[in-house]
Amino acid sequence: MTRFTLAAxxxxxxxxxxxxxxxxxxxxxxxxxxxxQTPAQAxxxxxxxxxxxxxxxxxxxxxxxxxxxxxxAEVAETIRLNAAIAARNAAAERREIxxxxxxxxxxxxxxxxxxxxxxxxxxxxxxxxxxxxxxxRYERERAAWAAEVxxxxxxxxxxVSRSPGY
Numbered sequence: 001m002t003r004f005t006l007a008a009x010x011x012x013x014x015x016x017x018x019x020x021x022x023x024x025x026x027x028x029x030x031x032x033x034x035x036x037q038t039p040a041q042a043x044x045x046x047x048x049x050x051x052x053x054x055x056x057x058x059x060x061x062x063x064x065x066x067x068x069x070x071x072x073a074e075v076a077e078t079i080r081l082n083a084a085i086a087a088r089n090a091a092a093e094r095r096e097i098x099x100x101x102x103x104x105x106x107x108x109x110x111x112x113x114x115x116x117x118x119x120x121x122x123x124x125x126x127x128x129x130x131x132x133x134x135x136x137r138y139e140r141e142r143a144a145w146a147a148e149v150x151x152x153x154x155x156x157x158x159x160v161s162r163s164p165g166y
Contacts (some may be wrong), residue, residue, distance in 0.1 A: 047053035055061070152159030 045053070047057065148159075
């Protein structure tokens with residue numbers, strides 16, 4: 001019995017381990033604020049987008065140097081890089097337009113082919129139904145003719161038999 005108790009206690013501790021590890025002990029309050037004491041809030045302002053204040057509020061500190069202080073090689077490199085990015089974007093847009101046009105053409109071809117096959121299937125079904133109706137009509141006419149022939153053969157008088165049409 002002692003072994004079982006030890007095994008049960010070990011299993012219980014293993015199962016409860018993650019729960020105990022996730023429980024956080026109570027924290028001592030660092031500072032209590034009463035309804036009368038509210039922390040000072042910064043005045044709400046709506047700076048114009050792109051202004052230095054607007055950038056500062058978003059954590060950005062970029063400010064362009066005046067043109068006379070800019071390095072001409074760096075400006076030329078920036079212009080070259082921007083032109084390359086614009087060219088890549090234009091090429092990507094062209095590829096996207098071409099891909100969309102190709103997809104639309106393929107989609108139209110698929111829809112036309114699907115419509116053609118559906119029409120062909122409907123025609124086949126109509127033909128099959130007409131053939132089945134003709135077969136049933138033939139069997140009825142053949143049965144009627146056979147019954148007429150049998151009746152003539154049983155009667156002592158002479159019968160003029162009609163052919164079923166073949």
